[in-house]
Amino acid sequence: MHKPNSKKNFVQEVAATLPPGVAPEQVDIWFQDEMRIGQRGTQTRLWARKGTRPRVVRQQQSESAYIFGAVCPRQDSAIGLVMPHANTEAMSHHLQVLSEAVPAGRHAVLVLDRAGWHT
Template sequence: MDEHRVGLKPIVGRQWAERGKAPIVRVAQRYEWLYVYAFVCPQTGDSLYWLLPTVNTAAFQAVLDRFAQDTQAGKTREIVLVLDGAGWHATPRLNCPLGIHLVFLPPYSPELQPAERLWSLTDAPLKNRHFDSLGALTDVLAEQCRRLEQQTQRVCSLTLFHWWPRIIRK
């Protein structure tokens, strides 16, 4: 599980252009943000996304509760979430739902977080584009997240590290 900030400040990236001609990207530096909360199961490629206007303990609690409900975590289904050490993840004010267990990565180790690999996929339709409003950006991003939830093989290929534990079914 991880969070990612996107907004009206454009994401400029490489793109194809005619030889000898520089591509033109319209930008308008504006600082309005939206946060993508993403959960991924590296073994299956299943992923879930939430778009929220902020990132804090209350927002994380709401998303965590909804995740537990959607995945039916509880007495009969245990889920281990790997998280970074963000303040809203590790606060004692967080009430972890039944069946959810939090495991924290060492500090400064984003390369160990499978969910970090999702951001190139979520950002893809936003690169080199100008959005007039946060609502317009939200529409494009929400559609991309819905597509990614269906692309389990693609997500699995990016997030299932060779050292990640494998699910053993009995």
């Protein structure tokens, strides 16, 4: 994984990392991110007689999933996946789907945020 020094040098950094024979005009820039969504139990309320304090079991577990998404403004294209975990396997699947979205004869540069698990 390559980290550009600054936004100003981005085009030069990308051009310097391209394989021989690949022109910058053949490259699409994709922007990727992921996020966790889910549900967590909340405060339980119920009707009761004044002066009583009924006991109620409250949902303690949580359910969540991860949304992986990427967009390419130049191609007006986007992909998205809902995955049960954010890990290497999920990211590999995301990259596979992304590679299938890149048109034949084109190449993709994927811009990631600097989340710790990306490295």
